[in-house]
Amino acid sequence: EPEVTQTPSHQVTQMGQEVILRCVPISNHLYFYWYRQILGQKVEFLVSFYNNEISEKSEIFDDQFSVERPDGSNFTLKIRSTKLEDSAMYFCASRVRAAVYSEAFFGQGTRLTVV
Amino acid sequence: GENVEQHPSTLSVQEGDSAVIKCTYSDSASNYFPWYKQELGKGPQLIIDIRSNVGEKKDQRIAVTLNKTAKHFSLHITETQPEDSAVYFCAAEPNDMRFGAGTRLTVKP
Numbered sequence: 001e002p003e004v005t006q007t008p009s010h011q012v013t014q015m016g017q018e019v020i021l022r023c024v025p026i027s028n029h030l031y032f033y034w035y036r037q038i039l040g041q042k043v044e045f046l047v048s049f050y051n052n053e054i055s056e057k058s059e060i061f062d063d064q065f066s067v068e069r070p071d072g073s074n075f076t077l078k079i080r081s082t083k084l085e086d087s088a089m090y091f092c093a094s095r096v097r098a099a100v101y102s103e104a105f106f107g108q109g110t111r112l113t114v115v
Numbered sequence: 116g117e118n119v120e121q122h123p124s125t126l127s128v129q130e131g132d133s134a135v136i137k138c139t140y141s142d143s144a145s146n147y148f149p150w151y152k153q154e155l156g157k158g159p160q161l162i163i164d165i166r167s168n169v170g171e172k173k174d175q176r177i178a179v180t181l182n183k184t185a186k187h188f189s190l191h192i193t194e195t196q197p198e199d200s201a202v203y204f205c206a207a208e209p210n211d212m213r214f215g216a217g218t219r220l221t222v223k224p
Contacts, residue, residue, distance in 0.1 A: 006156075033211065039211055042216040043159060056211050091158050103149070104212060106158030 002026045006092050006107035013082050021077045021110045023092030032075045032095040082114045118140040121215025126134050127224050128195050136218045138205035138208045139187040145207040148188045154200045
């Protein structure tokens with residue numbers, strides 16, 4: 001069964017360092033997403049991506065964040081200068097098409113710990 | 116953008132009882148309402164969804180109802196089992212998915 005895969009499963013980084021979280025969406029999916037979940041809290045939308053550009057982003061997704069699809073399979077989230085409050089679980093998701101009637105498939109997440 | 120409110124934040128039931136989780140949304144253009152289940156250490160997984168042209172949908176022990184006039188929709192789980200214990204998130208979409216705050220359901224054996 002096709003699945004969204006995320007690497008690494010856990011990343012520890014020093015405050016101020018850059019991190020790149022990687023995702024391999026399901027191969028025939030066209031829409032890609034990043035979400036963040038601070039421990040015990042809600043799943044927060046960060047950004048959606050389609051046709052090699054950002055479709056929508058939330059207020060959390062500031063200039064410190066960027067996304068890229070560097071090749072035909074990977075979808076990455078970069079945080080330029082990490083802060084303590086960036087510590088969270090980051091989920092990648094993909095779907096065949098946007099919105100109605102289209103299930104979003106989530107990866108297992110990357111736990112980012114900023115120390 | 117869409118604002119989704121979800122209640123309750125925690126819910127504890129005895130095995131075999133029913134559980135109901137409610138969500139309200141703000142954007143009248145929303146036309147797709149999925150429910151996701153998140154088990155410990157995993158990403159959310161779709162369990163049921165409903166489109167705006169339908170008032171109710173059922174899949175075995177799970178059902179979702181939608182009231183477009185009142186802008187609310189609910190998840191109903193009947194004959195709950197311990198494996199139903201998880202965090203449940205609702206979402207509403209005119210566009211990208213924005214989740215509610217989540218409900219932690221505990222089913223006691």
